[in-house]
Amino acid sequence: xxxxxxxxxxxxxxxxxxxxxxxxxxxxxxxxxxxxxxxxxxxxxxxxxxxxxxxxxxxxxxxxxxxxxxxxxxxxxxxxxxxxxxxxxxxxxxxxxxxxxxxxxxxxxxxxxxxxxxxxxxxxxxxxxxxxxxxxxxxxxxxxxxxxxxxxxxxxxxxxxxxxxxxxxxxxxxxxxxxxxxxxxxxxxxxxxxxxxxxxxxxxxxxxxxxxxxxxxxxxxxxxxxxxxxxxxxxxxxxxxxxxxxxxxxxxxxxxxxxxxxxxxxxxxxx
Numbered sequence: 001x002x003x004x005x006x007x008x009x010x011x012x013x014x015x016x017x018x019x020x021x022x023x024x025x026x027x028x029x030x031x032x033x034x035x036x037x038x039x040x041x042x043x044x045x046x047x048x049x050x051x052x053x054x055x056x057x058x059x060x061x062x063x064x065x066x067x068x069x070x071x072x073x074x075x076x077x078x079x080x081x082x083x084x085x086x087x088x089x090x091x092x093x094x095x096x097x098x099x100x101x102x103x104x105x106x107x108x109x110x111x112x113x114x115x116x117x118x119x120x121x122x123x124x125x126x127x128x129x130x131x132x133x134x135x136x137x138x139x140x141x142x143x144x145x146x147x148x149x150x151x152x153x154x155x156x157x158x159x160x161x162x163x164x165x166x167x168x169x170x171x172x173x174x175x176x177x178x179x180x181x182x183x184x185x186x187x188x189x190x191x192x193x194x195x196x197x198x199x200x201x202x203x204x205x206x207x208x209x210x211x212x213x214x215x216x217x218x219x220x221x222x223x224x225x226x227x228x229x230x231x232x233x234x235x236x237x238x239x240x241x242x243x244x245x246x247x248x249x250x251x252x253x254x255x256x257x258x259x260x261x262x263x264x265x266x267x268x269x270x271x
Contacts, residue, residue, distance in 0.1 A: 047087040048254050049080040050247070057098030057130050059105065068095070070102035074109035081113035088118040088254035091138060092247055097129025097151065100205055107212075110137040118257035122250035123147045123241070128229050132240070133209055136216040139257060142250040143232035143241040150240055152213055153227030154205040156198055159186040213240075 053073050060069030080086045091110070097103075113119050114137070121127075121138030128151030135141055135149070143149055165172065165187065172187040183194045190198070214221055219239040235241040243253070 047085065047258070048090055048251050049083075049086045049088075050090045050092055050251065051076045051080065052092045052094075053106070053131070053134065054092075054094045054124075057095055057102045057106070057134070059099060059102045067098065070099075070105040074106050077106070077109040077113050077119075081109075081116045086117070087258035088120065089113055090120050090122055090247070090250050090254050091134075092122045092124065092250075093127040093131050093135050094124030095128075095131035096126050097131045097133075100130055100133070100154065100209065103130035103133040106134045107137045110134065114139055118254055120250045120254040120257065122245075122247045123149055123232070124247075129153065133212065136213050136240075140243070140250075140253060141241045142243050142245045142247075142253070143235055144246065145231065145233045145244055147232035147235070147241075148229045149232065149235050150224060150230040151227060152210060152224040154202045154209060156184075156202050158184055158190050158198070160189050161186050162188050 051073060053068050055064070055067035057068055057070065059071065061071035061075075062069040063072050077089065077091070080089050110119055118139045119137075121135045121141045123135065123141070123143040124147065126148045127135050127143070128149055132149055132151060174182050174185065174187070176182050180194060180197065183190075183198070210221060210225060213219065213224065217239050223238045224240070230238070230240070232241060232244055236244060243249070245253075
Protein backbone atom coordinates (compact mmCIF):
# COMPACT_ATOMS: atom_id res chain seq x y z
CA UNK A 1 0.00 0.00 0.00
CA UNK A 2 2.83 2.36 0.78
CA UNK A 3 4.31 1.91 -2.69
CA UNK A 4 0.92 2.43 -4.39
CA UNK A 5 0.18 5.53 -2.34
CA UNK A 6 3.57 6.95 -3.27
CA UNK A 7 2.98 6.31 -6.98
CA UNK A 8 -0.50 7.85 -6.84
CA UNK A 9 0.85 10.96 -5.15
CA UNK A 10 3.69 11.20 -7.65
CA UNK A 11 1.28 10.93 -10.58
CA UNK A 12 -1.09 13.50 -9.03
CA UNK A 13 1.85 15.87 -8.41
CA UNK A 14 2.95 15.54 -12.02
CA UNK A 15 -0.59 16.30 -13.17
CA UNK A 16 -0.70 19.43 -10.97
CA UNK A 17 2.65 20.61 -12.29
CA UNK A 18 1.49 20.01 -15.84
CA UNK A 19 -1.75 21.88 -15.18
CA UNK A 20 0.12 24.82 -13.68
CA UNK A 21 2.42 24.95 -16.70
CA UNK A 22 -0.57 24.86 -19.06
CA UNK A 23 -2.28 27.65 -17.11
CA UNK A 24 0.93 29.69 -17.20
CA UNK A 25 1.26 29.26 -20.95
CA UNK A 26 -2.38 30.22 -21.46
CA UNK A 27 -1.98 33.35 -19.34
CA UNK A 28 1.18 34.30 -21.21
CA UNK A 29 -0.60 33.88 -24.55
CA UNK A 30 -3.46 36.04 -23.30
CA UNK A 31 -1.09 38.78 -22.16
CA UNK A 32 0.76 38.71 -25.48
CA UNK A 33 -2.55 38.84 -27.35
CA UNK A 34 -3.75 41.84 -25.32
CA UNK A 35 -0.46 43.71 -25.81
CA UNK A 36 -0.42 42.87 -29.52
CA UNK A 37 -4.01 44.05 -29.92
CA UNK A 38 -3.17 47.29 -28.11
CA UNK A 39 -0.14 47.98 -30.29
CA UNK A 40 -2.07 47.15 -33.45
CA UNK A 41 -4.78 49.59 -32.40
CA UNK A 42 -2.15 52.25 -31.65
CA UNK A 43 -2.32 54.09 -34.96
CA UNK A 44 -0.74 57.28 -36.15
CA UNK A 45 -3.99 59.03 -35.22
CA UNK A 46 -3.24 58.31 -31.59
CA UNK A 47 0.42 59.28 -31.69
CA UNK A 48 -0.35 63.02 -31.71
CA UNK A 49 -1.57 64.52 -28.46
CA UNK A 50 -3.81 67.61 -28.53
CA UNK A 51 -3.60 69.91 -25.50
CA UNK A 52 -6.04 72.78 -25.08
CA UNK A 53 -5.24 76.26 -23.82
CA UNK A 54 -8.55 78.12 -23.67
CA UNK A 55 -9.76 81.30 -22.02
CA UNK A 56 -7.70 83.70 -19.95
CA UNK A 57 -4.25 82.38 -19.07
CA UNK A 58 -3.17 82.88 -15.47
CA UNK A 59 -0.89 81.07 -13.05
CA UNK A 60 -2.39 78.15 -11.15
CA UNK A 61 -3.31 74.50 -11.42
CA UNK A 62 -6.85 74.67 -12.79
CA UNK A 63 -9.02 74.69 -15.88
CA UNK A 64 -12.47 76.25 -16.12
CA UNK A 65 -14.96 77.62 -18.62
CA UNK A 66 -13.25 81.01 -18.35
CA UNK A 67 -9.58 80.17 -18.33
CA UNK A 68 -6.61 77.87 -17.95
CA UNK A 69 -3.84 77.77 -15.36
CA UNK A 70 -0.21 77.64 -16.44
CA UNK A 71 0.55 74.75 -14.09
CA UNK A 72 -2.35 72.71 -15.46
CA UNK A 73 -1.46 73.07 -19.14
CA UNK A 74 2.27 72.95 -18.42
CA UNK A 75 1.96 69.61 -16.66
CA UNK A 76 0.13 68.13 -19.65
CA UNK A 77 2.82 69.40 -22.00
CA UNK A 78 5.64 67.88 -19.93
CA UNK A 79 3.84 64.56 -19.46
CA UNK A 80 3.32 64.21 -23.20
CA UNK A 81 6.89 65.33 -23.84
CA UNK A 82 8.12 62.43 -21.69
CA UNK A 83 5.60 59.91 -23.05
CA UNK A 84 7.36 57.68 -25.62
CA UNK A 85 4.01 56.80 -27.21
CA UNK A 86 3.35 60.45 -28.08
CA UNK A 87 5.31 61.39 -31.19
CA UNK A 88 4.21 65.02 -31.44
CA UNK A 89 2.14 67.57 -29.56
CA UNK A 90 -0.45 70.00 -30.89
CA UNK A 91 -1.25 72.94 -28.61
CA UNK A 92 -4.72 74.23 -29.47
CA UNK A 93 -4.82 77.89 -28.43
CA UNK A 94 -8.08 79.83 -28.13
CA UNK A 95 -7.29 82.63 -25.70
CA UNK A 96 -7.26 86.44 -25.59
CA UNK A 97 -4.13 86.34 -23.43
CA UNK A 98 -3.60 86.88 -19.75
CA UNK A 99 -0.72 87.05 -17.33
CA UNK A 100 2.83 87.56 -18.67
CA UNK A 101 4.11 85.34 -15.86
CA UNK A 102 1.73 82.53 -16.82
CA UNK A 103 2.88 82.81 -20.43
CA UNK A 104 6.52 82.62 -19.33
CA UNK A 105 5.81 79.43 -17.36
CA UNK A 106 4.07 77.74 -20.29
CA UNK A 107 6.78 78.75 -22.78
CA UNK A 108 9.33 77.11 -20.49
CA UNK A 109 7.28 73.90 -20.68
CA UNK A 110 7.01 74.21 -24.46
CA UNK A 111 10.77 74.55 -24.79
CA UNK A 112 11.15 71.43 -22.64
CA UNK A 113 8.83 69.57 -25.01
CA UNK A 114 10.38 70.95 -28.21
CA UNK A 115 13.74 69.53 -27.19
CA UNK A 116 12.11 66.09 -27.38
CA UNK A 117 9.50 66.21 -30.15
CA UNK A 118 7.64 68.60 -32.48
CA UNK A 119 5.15 70.98 -30.87
CA UNK A 120 2.72 72.51 -33.38
CA UNK A 121 0.39 75.35 -32.40
CA UNK A 122 -3.14 75.50 -33.78
CA UNK A 123 -4.98 78.79 -33.22
CA UNK A 124 -8.75 78.91 -32.87
CA UNK A 125 -10.87 82.07 -32.77
CA UNK A 126 -8.25 84.14 -30.98
CA UNK A 127 -4.64 83.88 -29.81
CA UNK A 128 -3.49 87.34 -28.80
CA UNK A 129 -1.16 88.99 -26.30
CA UNK A 130 0.08 86.43 -23.73
CA UNK A 131 -1.54 83.65 -25.78
CA UNK A 132 0.59 84.68 -28.73
CA UNK A 133 3.65 84.86 -26.47
CA UNK A 134 3.08 81.15 -25.83
CA UNK A 135 2.26 80.34 -29.45
CA UNK A 136 5.48 81.95 -30.69
CA UNK A 137 7.41 79.04 -29.16
CA UNK A 138 5.72 76.39 -31.27
CA UNK A 139 7.73 74.42 -33.83
CA UNK A 140 5.15 75.62 -36.35
CA UNK A 141 2.04 77.81 -36.05
CA UNK A 142 -1.28 77.29 -37.82
CA UNK A 143 -4.17 79.76 -37.85
CA UNK A 144 -7.45 80.08 -39.67
CA UNK A 145 -7.90 82.98 -42.10
CA UNK A 146 -10.05 84.91 -39.63
CA UNK A 147 -8.24 83.97 -36.45
CA UNK A 148 -7.40 87.10 -34.46
CA UNK A 149 -3.81 87.03 -33.31
CA UNK A 150 -0.92 89.36 -32.56
CA UNK A 151 -1.69 92.02 -29.96
CA UNK A 152 1.99 92.08 -29.03
CA UNK A 153 2.16 94.27 -25.98
CA UNK A 154 1.59 94.86 -22.28
CA UNK A 155 -1.21 96.84 -20.67
CA UNK A 156 -1.97 98.01 -17.14
CA UNK A 157 -5.41 99.53 -16.54
CA UNK A 158 -6.12 101.90 -13.65
CA UNK A 159 -9.68 102.56 -12.49
CA UNK A 160 -10.59 105.85 -10.78
CA UNK A 161 -13.97 106.02 -9.01
CA UNK A 162 -13.05 108.98 -6.82
CA UNK A 163 -15.52 111.26 -8.61
CA UNK A 164 -18.40 108.86 -8.02
CA UNK A 165 -17.38 108.41 -4.38
CA UNK A 166 -17.37 112.19 -3.87
CA UNK A 167 -20.80 112.55 -5.46
CA UNK A 168 -22.17 109.78 -3.26
CA UNK A 169 -20.65 111.24 -0.13
CA UNK A 170 -18.08 108.49 0.47
CA UNK A 171 -14.66 109.22 1.89
CA UNK A 172 -11.78 106.73 1.85
CA UNK A 173 -8.76 107.20 4.11
CA UNK A 174 -5.59 105.24 3.39
CA UNK A 175 -2.75 104.86 5.88
CA UNK A 176 0.35 103.62 4.06
CA UNK A 177 4.03 102.99 4.63
CA UNK A 178 5.32 104.42 1.38
CA UNK A 179 4.30 106.93 -1.27
CA UNK A 180 3.59 104.22 -3.87
CA UNK A 181 2.12 101.56 -1.58
CA UNK A 182 -1.47 102.22 -2.66
CA UNK A 183 -0.59 102.73 -6.30
CA UNK A 184 -3.47 101.58 -8.54
CA UNK A 185 -6.01 102.33 -5.82
CA UNK A 186 -9.40 103.04 -7.45
CA UNK A 187 -10.23 105.61 -4.77
CA UNK A 188 -8.06 108.40 -6.22
CA UNK A 189 -6.46 109.52 -9.49
CA UNK A 190 -3.02 108.25 -10.46
CA UNK A 191 -0.24 110.74 -9.69
CA UNK A 192 2.36 111.77 -12.26
CA UNK A 193 5.01 109.85 -10.31
CA UNK A 194 2.88 106.71 -10.29
CA UNK A 195 2.08 107.03 -13.98
CA UNK A 196 5.77 107.29 -14.84
CA UNK A 197 6.65 104.30 -12.68
CA UNK A 198 3.79 102.22 -14.13
CA UNK A 199 4.94 103.13 -17.63
CA UNK A 200 8.47 101.94 -16.85
CA UNK A 201 7.10 98.56 -15.72
CA UNK A 202 4.91 98.24 -18.82
CA UNK A 203 7.80 99.23 -21.08
CA UNK A 204 10.16 96.66 -19.56
CA UNK A 205 7.56 93.90 -19.85
CA UNK A 206 6.76 94.90 -23.43
CA UNK A 207 10.42 94.99 -24.43
CA UNK A 208 10.95 91.48 -23.11
CA UNK A 209 7.83 90.29 -24.95
CA UNK A 210 8.83 91.99 -28.20
CA UNK A 211 12.42 90.72 -28.06
CA UNK A 212 11.21 87.17 -27.53
CA UNK A 213 8.75 87.27 -30.43
CA UNK A 214 11.35 88.72 -32.79
CA UNK A 215 13.81 86.04 -31.71
CA UNK A 216 11.34 83.19 -32.11
CA UNK A 217 9.64 84.35 -35.31
CA UNK A 218 12.22 86.58 -37.02
CA UNK A 219 9.57 89.22 -37.75
CA UNK A 220 9.97 92.95 -38.24
CA UNK A 221 9.56 94.97 -35.04
CA UNK A 222 7.83 97.72 -36.98
CA UNK A 223 5.08 95.30 -38.02
CA UNK A 224 4.10 94.34 -34.48
CA UNK A 225 5.28 96.93 -31.96
CA UNK A 226 2.08 99.00 -32.08
CA UNK A 227 0.18 96.16 -30.41
CA UNK A 228 -2.45 95.72 -33.10
CA UNK A 229 -4.35 92.48 -33.62
CA UNK A 230 -4.33 90.97 -37.11
CA UNK A 231 -6.29 88.33 -39.00
CA UNK A 232 -4.71 84.98 -39.68
CA UNK A 233 -4.12 85.77 -43.35
CA UNK A 234 -2.24 88.95 -42.45
CA UNK A 235 -0.36 87.13 -39.70
CA UNK A 236 1.07 84.73 -42.29
CA UNK A 237 2.25 87.62 -44.45
CA UNK A 238 4.15 89.34 -41.64
CA UNK A 239 5.54 86.12 -40.17
CA UNK A 240 3.55 85.70 -36.96
CA UNK A 241 1.98 82.50 -38.32
CA UNK A 242 3.46 79.85 -40.62
CA UNK A 243 0.44 78.40 -42.37
CA UNK A 244 -3.33 78.67 -42.68
CA UNK A 245 -5.21 75.56 -41.62
CA UNK A 246 -7.50 73.89 -39.14
CA UNK A 247 -6.73 71.81 -36.08
CA UNK A 248 -6.68 68.68 -38.24
CA UNK A 249 -4.21 70.31 -40.62
CA UNK A 250 -1.97 71.06 -37.65
CA UNK A 251 -2.25 67.45 -36.47
CA UNK A 252 -1.29 66.15 -39.90
CA UNK A 253 1.67 68.50 -39.97
CA UNK A 254 2.75 67.37 -36.50
CA UNK A 255 2.76 63.76 -37.70
CA UNK A 256 4.80 64.75 -40.71
CA UNK A 257 7.33 66.62 -38.55
CA UNK A 258 7.55 63.64 -36.19
CA UNK A 259 8.20 61.32 -39.12
CA UNK A 260 10.87 63.63 -40.51
CA UNK A 261 12.63 63.80 -37.16
CA UNK A 262 12.50 60.01 -36.80
CA UNK A 263 14.09 59.59 -40.25
CA UNK A 264 16.72 62.22 -39.41
CA UNK A 265 17.52 60.54 -36.11
CA UNK A 266 17.85 57.16 -37.79
CA UNK A 267 20.18 58.55 -40.46
CA UNK A 268 22.36 60.07 -37.75
CA UNK A 269 22.96 56.69 -36.14
CA UNK A 270 26.36 55.09 -36.88
CA UNK A 271 26.18 52.26 -39.39
